[in-house]
Amino acid sequence: MEFKWLRDFSTIARTRNFTRSAQERHVTQPAFSRRIRALESWLDVKLIDRSTYPVELTREGIVFAEVAKEIINKLDATRVALRADSNQRRNLVKFAAAHTIALYFFPNWLERMEDHFGSIRTSMSAENFGEGIDTLMAGQCDFLMCFAHPQVSNFLDSQHCQFLIIGTDNLIPVSMPVRDHEPKYCLGQVVDTPIPYLAYPRDAILGQAANISISHKNKSISHKNKKVRLQKCFEDAMAESLKAMALAGRGIAWLPESCIKHELEEGQLIRAGEEEWDIPLDVRLYRSKTSTENQAGKLWRFLSSLMRSSTGKPGTRFRRN
DSSP: OOHHHHHHHHHHHHHOOHHHHHHHTTSOHHHHHHHHHHHHHHHTSOOEETTSSSOEEOHHHHHHHHHHHHHHHHHHHHHHHHHHTOHHHHHOEEEEEOHHIIIIIHHHHHHHHHHHHOOOOEEEEEOOHHHHHHHHHTTSOSEEEEEEBTTBOOGGGGSSEEEEEEEEEEEEEEEOBOGGGOBSSOTTSOOSSOEEEEEOOTTSHHHHHHHHHHHHHHHHOOOGGGSOOEEEEEEOSOHHHHHHHHHTTSOEEEEEGGGSHHHHHHTSSEESSOGGGOEEEEEEEEEETTOOSSHHHHHHHHHHHHHHHTOOOTTOOOOBO
């Protein structure tokens, strides 16, 4: 039995709606339903009556909802108590971030911050966005770093969280080069067959940002024959995985510029479209509004002061939500 199943069940017990619960848990509805069924299988009882709308808890579900709530509360309270008892843990600033941000953005950003703030003792947990939300909301990290797009909302924006915009990036369409340093797949060419597309999942932030931008760009192209036709041939939430497939010549991918800087400089990957196909992204730093006063609190106030005084280095932006 996985602990996240308890949080899943507590969510459906409160909302009585699978779609809304899946959104709050930042997973697809089929994945959320599978996790609830897995919990029912582990308990060997039916917890949800799916024949009604909204769904109802069975008698066993009502009993287990209280047990799940008690377990979650006790574990969360114990975690908070243990953290409060350790001076070292209070001085450790814990980050969670998407893999790409952890690998390519965080090291340089931290170096810039330490130039002004001083040495920071940190830890980093590289996770997907859904896992990062769980980590932040459970108090297992001080900050969550993630990509954001103005047309893509996320669960944290409607919760008791604050964020600063601490940087920017761009999703750039790239392809493996062929002869004469031309892209193997190009958005500007008129082709008879669809272009192989290396995509993020539709429910991922980068997947939603890419889908919105590509659709908007196609709508702005007046000539039908010049509209881009993409055929998804591979899907993965990790930009590193899509980059590997692009390097192997398997298709076109929109990748964060920070992730492919070396490959672009070495000519291993090249642009597959003009800059008008680029998708601008923000890098956000989230924290819970209930964060305690510790080293992380000092860092947050420092970043907020940079935002107010506009003394951030070029290319780094700070903004409150």
